[in-house]
Amino acid sequence: MGQKILLVDDDPLVVMLFEQQLARAGYTVCTAGSGKEGLAAAEREKPDLIVMDIVMADLTGLAAVRQLKKNDGLKHVPVVVITSQSAGLEAFRKEAAAAGAAGFLVKPFGAAQLIAEIQKLLGPVA
Numbered sequence: 001m002g003q004k005i006l007l008v009d010d011d012p013l014v015v016m017l018f019e020q021q022l023a024r025a026g027y028t029v030c031t032a033g034s035g036k037e038g039l040a041a042a043e044r045e046k047p048d049l050i051v052m053d054i055v056m057a058d059l060t061g062l063a064a065v066r067q068l069k070k071n072d073g074l075k076h077v078p079v080v081v082i083t084s085q086s087a088g089l090e091a092f093r094k095e096a097a098a099a100g101a102a103g104f105l106v107k108p109f110g111a112a113q114l115i116a117e118i119q120k121l122l123g124p125v126a
Helices: 014-023 035-045 061-070 088-099 111-122
Strands: 003-008 028-033 049-051 077-083 101-108
Touching: 003 014, 003 035, 014 028, 014 035, 014 111, 028 035, 035 049, 035 061, 049 061, 049 111, 061 077, 077 088, 077 111, 088 101, 101 111
Parallel strands: 003 028, 003 049, 049 077, 077 101
Antiparallel strands: none
16 A cells, blocks of 8 residues: 555546556555645544645645644645745745645646655555
8 A cells, every 4th residue: 555645626637547557657556625624634644745736615735734834743745835826936936835834846747746746755565
């Protein structure tokens, strides 16, 4: 069983596409459709890495990252934040880093780019 990735995005198409690609690359994938669901899934699943969308309705990805980094059991888990926002991109990037995000990707990006970012943080698939 490969490293466990938690994918949190409120766009079901994004979740489906990346879930398939990450599984093909050898990762175990669990998913959540909102920031709140993502926090609960992180507690339950204990992932090796979290991919978190920034813009979600119930709890933003940045707020979720801040909460994760306050949790002693999860604060060590690297988080790659993703966004489709192009306005204020540098501000988002700085805010994500300040919140504790380890990586930052701007949509659209391909599975290869996401996998490269994950491997940069976790190393090759075990």
